[in-house]
Amino acid sequence: MAEPVPAAVPNATDSNGTEVLNATAKFVATPEGTALAYGSLVVMALLPIFFGALRSVTCSKSKNSADAPETITSRDAARFPIIASCTLFGLYLFFKVFSQEYINLLLSVYFFVLGVLALSHTMSPAMARIFPESFPNKQYQLLFTQGSGESKEEIVNYEFDTKNLVCLVLSSVVGVWYLLKKHWIANNVFGLAFALNGVELLHLNNVSTGCILLGGLFVYDVFWVFGTNVMVTVAKSFEAPIKLVFPQDLLEKGLGASNFAMLGLGDIVIPGIFIALLLRFDVSLKKNSRTYFVSSFLAYIFGLGLTIFVMHTFKHAQVGGGAGRSDVREALSEPRNRAGSVEPGS
Template sequence: MDSALSDPHNGSAEAGGAANGTTRPPSTPEGIALAYGSLLLMALLPIFFGALRSVRCARGKNASDMPETITSRDAARFPIIASCTLLGLYLFFKIFSQEYINLLLSMYFFVLGILALSHTISPFMNKFFPANFPNRQYQLLFTQGSGENKEEIINYEFDAKDLVCLGLSSIVGVWYLLRKHWIANNLFGLAFSLNGVELLHLNNVSTGCILLGGLFIYDVFWVFGTNVMVTVAKSFEAPIKLVFPQDLLEKGLEADNFAMLGLGDIVIPGIFIALLLRFDISLKKNTHTYFYTSFAAYIFGLGLTIFIMHIFKHAQPALLYLVPACIGFPVLVALAKGEVTEMFSYEESNPKDAAAVTEGSKEGTEASASKGLEKKEK
């Protein structure tokens, strides 16, 4: 799931090139700077816009758009689940043919990528539709059972504009499936990251500290302790990482010497930064101090990761630098402002539970009113 920034060795031999006695030409300083500057910019975009959209998502009333809330128990279990998944993928690549595994993964992420990209571009595309666009409403309903035992399995509402976005996203999906081009990979990767930051919500700051702390240990162990993380990241042909070629200036769009950044290094800090934005709004001071502080901390942490990697010429676990920065900077600001208690007491309720309570209250009110009317008639 999560992967470190790639090893920036210049002139390293490729698998095929070594047999022929050829090596990859060294990347130029300009190419390296462009690659890592682009990765930094691409990492910031889904965090910034995903955080903004998470505020609207938290206030949403549509059940299908409600976020998934991560509790402290989920946060504690997540590094264990991620470790088992990572090790399982590593063993799969060692035992089975890499070609067939990546074929299955490509089909799986082809579908997920289209849906994620469609959801991402939908708000932007709405601005381009004319006022007289025939925007018909549709509903995909799949139920199980009948009568009182009928249970909804799928209940998805969409309109004609959503179908247009789905069609445009499908074009990118076919491009990715046929060519595996790095631009198509990045479009899907950005969509996954933005959706993750928007729809995955931490219920409080303590949960965020547990999640980031656990994944801090996970990332350091699997990068420095073993070769599992780097092996999976380089073998896994799916849009679970952002990539940018270091030889773009020499080879153009057909460049193939990539630097990479795992989506986990974007989404995990991103959902914590989004939580701090919602905390800022809850203070009702018309300032976004904690959001901007954590956002600047992310830039500092990722920049430090790139610098250390360039100095030591070895892949780095980005969360090693991102976690202390993203947690430490906002806590220091809270200490300076005397708002530590407010920060750690801020709690977000599960919107699904709140909706269920609201619905239950509504049904209870209707039932009480009905009984009162019956008594009055008697």
């Protein structure tokens, strides 16, 4: 395997006018490393869409209030880009005014809690099949009420069992790993859990709502990515498992690799909930074929592949984000120098 070749770095000039070679050279990924990174991102994007869509069918039929999906209406879809824009610009101002370190500390704790719950919910169906029938599975109920007598009102009513507790413990281990190390594998585990839960639990009420949502977010992306530097600033400052990453230097450095290609969760969840809608429509037709689901799934694969190809060819990253659509689409590497700072992708 060929070693990565550093790109040419302009010489710096010291106070005496003598040229000094810059000690930090940008990493240039090998073709094999780039192909592995991009291919892995595509596979990781397809998994939560496929399984999330399947689980959305079951979720729509579930009578358990804890698993009830959140339905997105046309009004919600129309307001979504506006709310996302306000949130994005708010984050931009926060990073400009307050210390990035403290903001990311709060975000890490927040996403730790969300990640543990999301991963636990993702693992529950699989764990239910793994445990033997003889496993002592006790039922529990977490009930929090307000008032008394006839005026008593339920605030929280959550039912769970021993298997759910086991999932919660295992998810907490991953959460602590992410919180302490911020390792890319832990980041991807949480990211996949977020994406799968999003596709499963966020339901569009009809196709026109999906078109409104996708069209509005297209305008949102174009404005914030190419019209301002707000999106790029927030994306580079935001440390949270809101993206899937895969190192382009994995073949050279193993699990300690640090030059990542990235794909934002918004590029998975938003198309994913539309694809899940088409699968539920196929199921409602009560036919053996899954024409709409398969067609849209193949179209997504083509679109994602074309996007990565264009970004790699023109060396221009696209970044998008916001409330409910925290998304960093960057198919370019982000080399880190010896001091740990991030340099722009070459």
